[in-house]
Amino acid sequence: MSKFLNLDRESKAQRQLQKRSVFLFLLVSLLGIVTLFQIVKLTILDSILYTTLSDENRIISVPIYPSRGLIKLSNDEIVVENIVSQALTMVPAKTLDIEKTLRELRVDLVIDEEQLLAFEERIINKPSRYERVVIVENLSPEQIARFSVEKDKWPGLSIEARLMRFNLLGHLFSHVLGYVGQINPEEIEDSEDFSYPLSFLIGKTGVEKTYEEDMRGGVGYKTIEVDVNGKEIRELDRVVPNKGSDVYLSLDKELQKLARKELAGRKGAVVALNPNTGFIKALVSSPDFNPNILNKTESGDIETIFNDLDSPLFNRAISGNYPPASTIKPFIGLLGLKEGEIDWNTTIEDEGFFQLNEDGRKYRGWKEDGHGKVNLSKSIIVSSDVFFYQLAAQLTVDRIAAFLKQFGFGLKTGVDLYAEVEGILPDRKWKLGAIGESWFVGDTLNIGIGQGYISCTPLQLAVAISSIATRGKIYKPKVVAKIGEEHIEKELIFEISSINQTDWSKLENSMVSVISDWRGTAYNLAEIAENKIAGKTGTAQIKSLTDEELTVREEYEDVRQEESNRDHALFVGYGPIPEPELTVVVIVENGESGSAVAAPIAQKLIDNYLRRKKLNVR
């Protein structure tokens, strides 16, 4: 009975659901019919009207990009400017047969095949076929003339003037200034506050990259009316873009020129900076390159630059890792004084080698017979290895690493250039991680003479040495002194206060004697020097000499047959004394002699700088 009732209720409910569904469907259909009629009206009855509207629908907003800020010297001389280049561009959607067009271009406009192939590659990765793409840059006047004659053949093509980057001094500042290139997808994604178009040129290295945001400025817009072919008919509105700021270098062109000339194409680097401010006056890495080839404002083969085995793009001054060699000795000496392990009178007998215990390994100095009785001052002047072996052994690696870190070893200097490396400041933990071995005393001895695991960049050395000139003040090195109207202030990043004034000046005196004392390793400078400078030579071994049967000299004779095995020549110095204005670090790869090869370059740079300064004052 109840089951029957239930069934009855269910079929009743079912009928009600169907009735109501039909009712609801009819109700909804009313709107459906209205909408369907509207669709018919739009697409069939009024289609012509809307087609016209669509064709006339050409009020579009176009971004206006400001011209990129220039790079200048402090005397307002322009180093990098923008030049107008005529580029052939294409809107893929308006080009019926792209392959055929490219074939025609090759013949009619004499565009070489490689450029066209590069373009085809670019066009494959394009997200929108309606965006204009550059086929080739820098059309010659002849190519432009040929194009204008036949342009009706190619409705999707047009010539557009683009601003390109031209470096007026070419090679001279190549590593500092860097170059620009077409933005890549990752760079587009990374920039949040600025929407770059696809063909935008963006700084890739050097100052062009570091100061990208300052130089590119802010984008503007214009609202324009265009015809069916996308040609501008009239402008309706315009928001002017903010021009990018000009960037002023702290670099000294003459000094840079001289440093580059002195390196004479040998592999190496020169860094010159004002120790009292950190502003860099010269930064040369050799070999260098022509940035305009990469900027595409001068013809030349980019691949050759990239594939050159001497890596001209590599900025040795900030990315090159070199053993500091004997230039580390002043710092080890300072630590010895600070820790009380030695004083200025502590004397040892340098017999040409050092042994940890009586029958242990002999750690040899560079001079076979040794330097006789040496104290700290003499050890710096004659560059005694034995003295610093012993001192390092007494100091232990923990204290050495902690102290050297204060001078910036093992840390980036924070210079306003990309791709800086931090070098290696080894300690027990580092060796366990990087080499997988525990620390040996022998490793400490090697640090004592700047060999072994320790390495640093020429810029790091310059910053460290400058702190002797400033009695412990370390400034952040910078290549840009002014952005737009805004001067950049010097930046004190660390101050070493644990060394007393007497020790600083006695150390400086020893370093002056490196040049002025007849026993000094850089006594050869005394002849040419116009100004009194403090310095330290260094000769960095590439290959360790361990054959105890031969003398160091004999063994090296064998090693130097291979040029790439020859020692690196180093010199660090600053002058004039007593009021230093310029620190110079010179590294000549495989230059063999710090005193004969590297030191004269530094002296000449300091003399040149001061000579011109005096002239200007007058």
Next chain:
Amino acid sequence: MSGKAPLDYQLNTSFGSKRDTLSKVLIDPILVFSLLSVLVFGLFVLFSANGQLTSMVFRQSIYIVIGLLLMFFISRLDQSVYKSFLMHLFWIGLILLIWVLLFPAEGYKTDRWVDLGFISFQPSEVLRLLLPLAAASYLTRSQRRPSVKDWCIVLSAILVSSFLIYLQPDLGTSLIVLASGCIPVFLAGFSLLAIFILIALILISSPFLWANLTPYMQQRVITLFNPESDLLGAGWNISQSKTAIGSGGFMGKGYLSGTQSQLDFIPESHSDFIFSVIGEEFGFLGIILLFLVYGIILYRVFKIAFNSSTEFSRLTVSTIGFIFLIYILINVSMTVGTLPVVGLPLPLISQGGTSILIHLVAFGFVLSMKKRETW
């Protein structure tokens, strides 16, 4: 219930085993293939609407695959498994709604999103489908006719949800949630007299409601009636969208060749206004073909609904059918300018993971209720 096997089943057995296994796996092959064809078509339209970027299409495809897997999983379930559970899902939707009001997600302009870290979505979008399903299952939870108390509970749930969405503020979605919630109520046999009284009440209070709308919402309604009055302002969307569809003509401008869509004249061309891209590039013919496939889907859904065995399944499936129909209609109508712009995606085509997932889950329920029938 009669002992006779349903007609479908009798037909299937006579067509050999191949068709048999196909309908066993897919349950309703015609429905499933129609859904798949709309989804695939949608991906192509999305590619065109997104400035031919594959990344968006890829992301949408992932949602589609997840949605299809969910759909097939749910279609395997027996309705008794989820019947009681379905109405409680409403609480989840409600909690999320309150959540967005209390903790608006960062990064979006309006406070309509919930950000769970790995996924962010609009709870109002979830509620659009959850609410009617929950209402349908609540109204049919017992054999008896819904009592007055039942009606009151369902109606207040609907009112509370749409009011919370109105607070976001999102008037369009709030009205849509209200309407979707009322569908199962109406279908379940809510008293006609009460309906008339309610409508009369709304008409009387409408001037008061209008005064309470924010200027932004008033503007939206005004624009509907005269979009051309404000060409560069609020009417821009509608007039550009109409131009796109109208210029498509009978045959359309061709795939990827719509100037309106490719030159970015249509705002939101990948989401709410994707129908204009279809109109511009595929023309009247394309629109009719799309409607045809949508029609097949609806036909199959209602067929399943009316042949269904329980009151719960009949009400739920027909509710899903109506919601699908109404959402298509509202989206198309707002795109061609016969309804205000309310921000509703075109089912199965517009970009948006939540919408795709929810619709496919709903079709999963539809399929699972047909399956009971063939056994």
